[in-house]
Structures are given as structure tokens and as C-alpha cells.
Amino acid sequence: MIEVTGLSKRYGDVTAVHGMTFACAPGTVTGFLGPNGAGKSTTMRMICGMTPPTTGTATVAGTEYRKIANPARHVGALLDPSAQHGGRTGRETLALTARLIGVPPRRADAMLDMVGLAGKAARRPVRAYSLGMRQRLGIAQALLGDPSVLILDEPANGLDPEGIRWMRTLLRGFADKGGTVLLSSHLLREVEAVADRFVVVARGRVVAQGTAADLLAGRTGTFVRGLDPAALGAALAAAGLPATPDASGAFTVAADAARVGRAAAAAGAVLVELRPAGDGLEDLFLSLTADREPVA
Numbered sequence: 001m002i003e004v005t006g007l008s009k010r011y012g013d014v015t016a017v018h019g020m021t022f023a024c025a026p027g028t029v030t031g032f033l034g035p036n037g038a039g040k041s042t043t044m045r046m047i048c049g050m051t052p053p054t055t056g057t058a059t060v061a062g063t064e065y066r067k068i069a070n071p072a073r074h075v076g077a078l079l080d081p082s083a084q085h086g087g088r089t090g091r092e093t094l095a096l097t098a099r100l101i102g103v104p105p106r107r108a109d110a111m112l113d114m115v116g117l118a119g120k121a122a123r124r125p126v127r128a129y130s131l132g133m134r135q136r137l138g139i140a141q142a143l144l145g146d147p148s149v150l151i152l153d154e155p156a157n158g159l160d161p162e163g164i165r166w167m168r169t170l171l172r173g174f175a176d177k178g179g180t181v182l183l184s185s186h187l188l189r190e191v192e193a194v195a196d197r198f199v200v201v202a203r204g205r206v207v208a209q210g211t212a213a214d215l216l217a218g219r220t221g222t223f224v225r226g227l228d229p230a231a232l233g234a235a236l237a238a239a240g241l242p243a244t245p246d247a248s249g250a251f252t253v254a255a256d257a258a259r260v261g262r263a264a265a266a267a268g269a270v271l272v273e274l275r276p277a278g279d280g281l282e283d284l285f286l287s288l289t290a291d292r293e294p295v296a
């Protein structure tokens with residue numbers, strides 16, 4: 001469980017994070033979404049005890065990160081893949097961490113294998129790694145202590161489509177076994193397929209949170225296009241359905257698809273398109289985060 005309560009961070013006159021409150025439950029993946037500069041990294045750094053909050057609290061399993069004994073055994077974090085020492089090989093990096101956190105060295109090899117960095121890749125210095133390889137190494141490092149919580153800042157950066165799919169499967173499996181995952185991204189499509197819940201942030205504040213269904217509740221409607229726009233417009237009007245035409249002659253109707261379809265059928269209007277209105281998660285995310293100016 002991750003609990004963030006009234007968390008704020010000011011840097012001089014910039015408020016990077018402003019009164020954020022949210023929680024991530026075991027068994028779930030939470031997508032932490034927001035445009036560049038929204039305050040995601042700062043929040044994750046505060047949860048992981050790397051940046052002190054100005055006000056508010058962040059706890060993992062009820063305890064502040066800094067007060068957890070051997071935190072890597074409870075919380076796996078990937079906050080900055082470029083922070084790894086470039087002169088060490090992937091294997092040395094993990095072996096060193098394994099020793100520091102008290103896990104057997106063979107677990108380092110198992111993790112390298114799991115993230116696809118076994119063999120030759122493990123023996124190359126990290127400075128020769130691509131960003132995607134660094135992300136994989138960072139994920140291996142985060143998992144090394146067999147934690148129950150994962151906090152990953154933009155882990156999909158630098159991963160190819162196969163790598164992104166691999167990561168999704170890994171995170172889903174982790175959560176399905178009872179783990180808690182907080183996963184940030186500035187791109188909805190990177191987290192949409194794996195997240196159970198979303199915390200959407202903009203300008204340092206939480207602007208929406210919940211499941212996709214929660215976020216989209218009340219934003220329903222039906223998009224409909226007829227072969228003859230005038231005939232369809234007349235059919236919708238005759239059925240008393242409120243319809244807004246667009247420039248192409250299609251309509252967004254404040255009614256479900258069945259009612260719209262029936263109205264068209266009753267008037268003999270031929271439909272060429274009938275679907276939920278285009279107010280999907282992506283549109284919602286863009287409209288919630290449209291203004292990218294940070295709060296001063």
C-alpha cells in the first residue's frame with residue numbers, strides 16, 4: 001500500500017507538487033499520468049525518501065520510506081536509469097546491490113536473466129547500454145530485493161514496442177501476485193493497457209483519479225453518421241433525442257446506441273457509423289492536462 005496525503009513540494013517560488021492525496025492498493029497497478037513538469041518525478045522521489053516534502057506525508061505499508069529498515073526488501077524503485085555507474089557492468093551493478101541489501105548473488109543472475117540482460121549483455125559496462133537496456137537493468141535492480149511495492153518513473157522510456165509489452169506482462173504478473181505498482185508516464189497509451197487505476201496530475205495537482213470507468217462516468221453519448229445527414233437529423237429530432245451535428249454531418253447524441261439506432265430505423269435512415277462518442281480516456285486526459293504551465 002502506498003499512501004500520499006496532502007503532499008506538497010516548493011522550490012523557491014515554484015510549487016512542483018501541491019497538496020496531492022492518493023493511495024495505491026496491493027494487487028493493483030496505478031498509472032501516474034501527467035504531462036512533462038506535472039510533478040510526477042518529484043512525488044515519486046518524495047515517496048522514496050529522496051526529496052523531503054514541504055508539507056504532507058507519504059508512506060509505504062504505513063511507514064515513511066526513510067524509516068523502513070532495509071527498504072529495498074519492501075520497495076523497488078526505478079527513478080533515474082542514468083544514475084547507474086557507467087564503469088560497472090550490469091552484473092557488477094546487481095551483484096553490488098545484492099550484497100548491500102543482503103540477497104544471495106544468484107538472485108542477481110536470476111534478475112538479469114528475467115529482464116533479458118543475461119550472458120554477454122551482463123558483462124558489458126553500463127555506459128555502453130542503450131536507454132532501453134538501462135531501463136531493464138533498473139527494473140532488475142528494483143526487483144532484486146523481492147519487494148511488495150514497485151515505484152517506476154517513466155520505465156517505458158527507451159523501450160521498444162516488444163520491451164513495453166514485456167514490461168506490461170511483468171507488472172501485471174507482479175500485481176496479480178498481490179504487489180502494489182505505481183507507474184508514471186506522460187503518455188496514456190503506455191500505461192492504459194496495464195493500469196487498473198489512474199492518478200492524473202497537472203501543474204502539481206491531482207486533477208482526476210479512479211478506474212477508467214470512474215473517469216469516464218457521465219461522459220457518455222453516441223456518435224452516429226447517416227448516409228443522408230438531413231434524414232438522420234430529422235429522425236433524431238422526431239424521436240426527441242438531443243443531437244449535436246459536427247462539420248461532417250455526423251451527430252453526437254445524448255442517448256445510448258440502442259435508442260439512436262431505433263430512432264434511425266423507425267425513420268428508415270441508413271446508418272454508416274454508430275459508436276460511443278469519441279470522448280475516450282485519451283480525450284479526457286488531454287482536456288484535464290491541457291494547460292502545461294506549472295503553478296507558481
Ligand SMILES: Nc1ncnc2c1ncn2[C@@H]1O[C@H](COP(=O)(O)OP(=O)(O)OP(=O)(O)O)[C@@H](O)[C@H]1O
Pocket residue numbers: 011014015016017034035036037038039040041042043186294
Ligand atoms: N530540484 C528542483 N529545483 C527546482 N525546480 C524543480 C526541481 N525539481 C523539479 N522542479 C520543478 O518542479 C516541477 C515538476 O517537475 P517534475 O520533474 O516532478 O515533473 P514530472 O511530471 O516528473 O515531469 P517529467 O515528465 O518532465 O519528468 C517542474 O516545474 C520542475 O521544473
